[in-house]
Amino acid sequence: MEQCITSVFNLNYPSNLIEVIVVDNGSIDNSTEIVTQLFNKHGSGVMLSKVGGTIASVRNFGWRHAQGDVLAFLDGDSVVDPDWLLTGVNLLLAKDDISCVGFAVSPPSCDDTWVERAWYQICSSSKHSGTKQVGWLSSFNLILRSDYFAEIGGFDESLVTCEDVDLGNRLSSISKLIFSDECYVKHLGNVKSLHEFIVKEFWRGKNSFSSFKKSDGCLKETLSVLIPTVYVFVFTLTVLLCSAILFKQISIVLIFILIAFVAGTPMLLAMRAGVRNIAAIFPTTILYMFYLLARGASIVYNIR
Numbered sequence: 001m002e003q004c005i006t007s008v009f010n011l012n013y014p015s016n017l018i019e020v021i022v023v024d025n026g027s028i029d030n031s032t033e034i035v036t037q038l039f040n041k042h043g044s045g046v047m048l049s050k051v052g053g054t055i056a057s058v059r060n061f062g063w064r065h066a067q068g069d070v071l072a073f074l075d076g077d078s079v080v081d082p083d084w085l086l087t088g089v090n091l092l093l094a095k096d097d098i099s100c101v102g103f104a105v106s107p108p109s110c111d112d113t114w115v116e117r118a119w120y121q122i123c124s125s126s127k128h129s130g131t132k133q134v135g136w137l138s139s140f141n142l143i144l145r146s147d148y149f150a151e152i153g154g155f156d157e158s159l160v161t162c163e164d165v166d167l168g169n170r171l172s173s174i175s176k177l178i179f180s181d182e183c184y185v186k187h188l189g190n191v192k193s194l195h196e197f198i199v200k201e202f203w204r205g206k207n208s209f210s211s212f213k214k215s216d217g218c219l220k221e222t223l224s225v226l227i228p229t230v231y232v233f234v235f236t237l238t239v240l241l242c243s244a245i246l247f248k249q250i251s252i253v254l255i256f257i258l259i260a261f262v263a264g265t266p267m268l269l270a271m272r273a274g275v276r277n278i279a280a281i282f283p284t285t286i287l288y289m290f291y292l293l294a295r296g297a298s299i300v301y302n303i304r
Contacts, residue, residue: 001031002038003188007079009042013086020044022076023062026051031076056155056163059139063146063154071149075140077189084183088143091131091178099148099175100168102137104128106186113192118287121280122273131180135220136168141185148175161204162211169214169221197287198294205298225299231265232296238262266292 008020022035024047032047039045050061059073070089074080081103088101108117128134139155142164152170155163171177191197205228212225238258266288267281275284 001076002034003079004074004076005035005038005045007082008074009038010082011080011085012082013089015042015044018044018085019066019068020046021062021065022047023058024049025053025058054157054160054163055139056159057157059163060154060157063149066146069146071142071144071146073139073142073144074185075187075189077187078140079186079188080141081183081185084141084185085143087180087183091180091182092143092145095176097176098178099145099171100137100177101143102177102179103141103183103185104179104181105138105140106184108190112190114283115192115194115197115287116190118280118283119190119197121275121284122270122288122291127273128179129181131178131182133176134168134179135172135177136165137177137179139164139167140187156214159207159210162207165221166211166214169211194287194290198290201291201294202298205295206302208295208299209303227265227269228292228296229299230296231262231292232300234258235262235293262289 005020005022008018009015011018020039022045024032024035026049035045035047039047046065048061048065050058053061062073063071070092072085072088084103088103091101092098105120105123108120148171151174152167154167156166159166168177191200208225208228212221238255238261241255241258263285267285269292270281270284270288273284275281
């Protein structure tokens with residue numbers, strides 16, 4: 001939190017034009033004390049409290065207290081480049097039909113874990129390069145026109161996860177969303193172990209099906225639900241049939257076909273995401289496999 005707010009106060013942007021709002025969602029550490037000290041030091045800032053509710057509702061709570069024509073959402077574990085806001089506002093106001101701008105996440109360092117390095121290869125923020133129109137933007141850093149945001153009613157507060165995908169789908173129907181790597185945002189909250197990754201992706205998949213239903217059959221949203229769901233069923237079937245083969249009750253050819261699907265699908269998806277380096281293929285494929293399993297299991301579990 002301290003690094004995040006400090007980076008905001010160090011932005012290359014007129015301080016009298018920035019309204020800093022922090023929404024505390026029932027923190028139990030010393031975050032509120034840190035925020036208060038920083039606000040006192042810099043002579044500005046408002047801290048609000050919104051206990052309970054979804055992430056979407058917490059963000060909307062801050063929005064309803066904001067007064068500017070431009071909104072900038074930033075997660076508390078993110079650190080922005082000094083030119084983040086200036087570059088974002090310039091891109092946002094370049095054309096009237098642009099509603100939202102988001103920037104790339106910083107590349108991992110050599111000290112980061114293999115999970116962090118592999119995830120960077122396939123995460124949404126690394127799939128694009130340059131400055132281009134996209135269908136949705138990750139909500140850990142977002143700069144938006146408040147009028148467009150208000151027109152669609154803000155984030156859907158009923159969604160526990162996937163609120164950024166849903167927001168992007170609705171904004172895309174009336175405007176353009178722009179991704180850019182002119183600036184980078186360091187995300188301090190990246191998961192570092194495989195166990196943390198699986199737990200987080202299972203949680204993230206909670207509202208995948210709800211987001212799909214709201215997308216009116218969008219191909220991209222359909223595939224984001226269909227592929228993990230099929231994968232988890234095929235993976236489960238493969239494990240069961242591999243057990244059955246011990247008793248010579250199943251065709252070895254069928255087993256090879258299923259294993260090829262289980263191993264090949266995450267590899268193909270990793271390559272589709274732009275992974276070409278031989279050294280990166282194996283860890284990225286492994287991580288993608290657990291991504292599909294966690295997301296697929298979450299979709300099946302929460303669709304009941």
